[in-house]
Amino acid sequence: MSIFRENPEYLEGIIDEMVSKKNLFKQALKNLFINKLGELTTDIEEKLAEDYGDENGNFDIENWDTSNDGEIIAYDIGYRNACLNAVKIINKITKES
Secondary structure: OOHHHHOHHHHHHHHHHHHHHHHHHHHHHHHHHHHHHHHHHHHHHHHHHHHHOOOOOOOOHHHOOOOOHHHHHHHHHHHHHHHHHHHHHHHHHHHHO
């Protein structure tokens, strides 16, 4: 007679534990990814403030004027680079796990 047939709760407990560990791993990976992207975003915002901010380092990134080609190109390149960095972070995190 199988232990699982005699005690179905035993198997349920094993399955629950496996699912729990998988969910914890997924949550940890998600948190790590969000933290890394947050750090990258902060670094980028600080560099933008240094390069384009006023004498106090203030730079209104949310209202950045993209009315001419130079700003549009810079915006598109920044968006592209953000995507590439996200891919790099995902690859790095999954290799570390």
